[in-house]
Amino acid sequence: MKSKEIGKYALLAFGAMALIYVWFAIAGVTDLGNWTHGLRNILTGVIFVFLAQLVTGRSLNHPSWWPGIVIFYFWLAALSYIEVKSGGTWGVRLEALNNDVLSLISALVFIFLLEYIGSRDSHMRAILGLFNFLLIGYLSFSIFVYISYYWIFGAGFTSNDMISVLLTNKQEALEFLQSHMGLGVLALVLAIFIIYMLLVGFLIYVGSRKEENLKPLPHTLACKIITGVLLIASLVTMNHCIPRIFPAWPYRVAHKYLADAKAAMVHHDDNLKKLYFTGSTPETLPGSVIVVIGESANRNHLKAFNSDYPAETTPWFSSEKNNPDFYLLRNTYSCYPLTEKALSMYLTNLNQYNELNRDEMITITDIANKAGYNTCFISNQAPAPGNMALELVSGASKKRFTTPHPGGDDMKVMDYLKILPKVGSNFIVIHLEGSHDRYRDRIPPDFEGIHIDGHSIKENDYDSSIMYTDNVLKNIYQYAKDNMNLQAMVYCADHGEDMKSFHGDGYFTWDMIRTPGFVYLSPEYKMGHLSVANHLKANEGQVFTNDLIFDMVCGIMGAENTAYSQTYDITSAQYDLTWENAVSKFGHVRVKDDPFHVKDYSQALTNKE
Missing domain, CATH: 3.40.720.10 (Alkaline Phosphatase, subunit A)
Known part of the structure; x- marks a missing residue:
């Protein structure tokens, strides 16, 4: 592989991560110079994206990268903007986006590698494409919901809001959507989401097509080993971080909160029945x-x-x-x-x-x-x-x-x-x-x-x-x-x-x-x-x-x-x-x-x- 191509891959990897960093600065995210929760994550992204290009011979311009790039920028751009606006005069520090950044970097590389493998193995193409479609669909639906919530309330979605959701029945949820969005607007949002997912499906199809005259890469065994390491590292990172971002984390917190509260109330109600003042009922202070x-x-x-x-x-x-x-x-x-x-x-x-x-x-x-x-x-x-x-x-x-x-x-x-x-x-x-x-x-x-x-x-x-x-x-x-x-x-x-x-x-x-x-x-x-x-x-x-x-x-x-x-x-x-x-x-x-x-x-x- 020519040094010119290696330099191109490095420049594209750096540019891709720098672009989201520039957006963070424009949106108002602060503490961008923090090493542990800022620069280190971006450097990790540069290394992962660079290596993925290097072992596959496909630059970020290749269609195999496009599905992952769409959700990567869509999620981080929308979420960072909403979090800054929800943070009031303080805004939000980059640390608060730590799990989101790591989740989306790993998803970007993982989705690309599955596209790459699918394009080289016709037997795996359909199942890998479906997996990518479902992964991007989950992340995309989540951020659509987050954006819609911000549109209605002007604030990000918190664990407290999830508690309210879990305490709401289907009828109340429908009435809420009718009241705050209207069926027409709701239908429009769903239509936009469907069109968006059709576009994602098309990008996945294009990115995993078998290329004509596909040449084997040099050092094939080494490339396979590095590809495997990148796949495992991305999967482990997603497994750790995605449960810690919206909507999984607010759901986990809210569900645990409600379960413990329900269990506590069983004994608490009995305790209240036994509680009484040992003297006369005290007068409330004025x-x-x-x-x-x-x-x-x-x-x-x-x-x-x-x-x-x-x-x-x-x-x-x-x-x-x-x-x-x-x-x-x-x-x-x-x-x-x-x-x-x-x-x-x-x-x-x-x-x-x-x-x-x-x-x-x-x-x-x-x-x-x-x-x-x-x-x-x-x-x-x-x-x-x-x-x-x-x-x-x-x-x-x-x-x-x-x-x-x-x-x-x-x-x-x-x-x-x-x-x-x-x-x-x-x-x-x-x-x-x-x-x-x-x-x-x-x-x-x-x-x-x-x-x-x-x-x-x-x-x-x-x-x-x-x-x-x-x-x-x-x-x-x-x-x-x-x-x-x-x-x-x-x-x-x-x-x-x-x-x-x-x-x-x-x-x-x-x-x-x-x-x-x-x-x-x-x-x-x-x-x-x-x-x-x-x-x-x-x-x-x-x-x-x-x-x-x-x-x-x-x-x-x-x-x-x-x-x-x-x-x-x-x-x-x-x-x-x-x-x-x-x-x-x-x-x-x-x-x-x-x-x-x-x-x-x-x-x-x-x-x-």
Whole structure:
């Protein structure tokens, strides 16, 4: 093979991948220079396409490439545009398209190689052509649906939307399409899709035709081996990535969510029948109670909790921590360094000390509903399959909202807070994306973050996300205080974060469970609940694990019930968690062994006495 042909193949492979990269830039996809989820994938595409041309002797201009090229550019161009538009002012980073890019690169090469094999083997031609037609048909139908959904709603299709689809019957689906598209438009879309697929079928036919005077390639055995490797690599990549893109991934998440929710509700309904207040039915507070779930916040990085930290990462809370209406829970720990497991206890009567199991679960929203509050759940996180506690909390809420682009700007939760009633008794749970990795994805492009000399880019990004969360909390607090008669506000992260090991089930560090926590009680609330305020102040420096938030919030609402215990309520005189018995990781870690707080441990014992 002449060097001129090799150079041509390399140039065409590079141009094909560069073209989609240029489109990403035009569409507004950001972070294009990222190696792991950007440049590396494109380089992989260049290598795969180059080798496929080299071993077959067919350049990208050959008809065998055309069917794959059509779906490759159609999918990535349409999806990237919609994702950017759905992302609001943030747009979308290339990382979010990682699985789509890898899926379509592998599909492009795989489809071509099947076309090539079919053109050389008449016995395989029909079956390989049919496989390509079905693969392209599946991908094409998926992107047609995605485009149609964006056309109707102006946003991309999320797991939450799939939940709604799975809960919709055929009649409701038809009525929906008639209402939003009309039968005429729907027929037009279907006609366009049919014509498109006929074109795909024609391209597959042309691409797999036997060529006259077809000459065998040199080094045939080597070419066959490389072709086999490319086929296997493409198939493995598709098998891994296609289930992680639309529509398979939203379906998987939504199906798991609904299955777990259904199973949870069987026991939950029985638990609610047994639940009752141990005293008289509590009076609802004349305003709002807000619980904010943070994400991946290590309190050592919060200036308000660690005065030695070299940057002011919490300008708002640092200014408020000496406010007598705020209570700094400076010795708070997560019950588990993993979101799903931490939240299984965070807002429920389950904790590490009472030996209850998940079949006995009662949520704080259940208590608020029973007490007569208007309950609401606002989330900037996508549904988490298997997180039964959150499913019950959100499902029991009378109103629930998820931001249009979960995982994006946490400030979007304000849009939903502002549409809630300004009068009456509200109980609101807000779930933030906080400082979940990648940290830079939590920060708006125009936000002036933290830059500490000597710290890595990752650590500065993390600190910037902490600072942005501080700003979000400020906005939640200020709006609710000014407009919703805020009575109480509780904030605590689900778990901490280690700058090297992050967080998770495996390797453990103390940074993974050191979490920030604070409580705000309004002057009006304290006047009517002086003992709660006094006990909280007395216990402010004691050790606290976030699996006891249920009991604390019950205490704040004055809602003592059969699922509540004063010994786990930090607002009670009977609060009995000490450094000797406090644990994490479901009892496998003793909090008193944390070396960072040895001096605080001694001081806490003195204060307790």
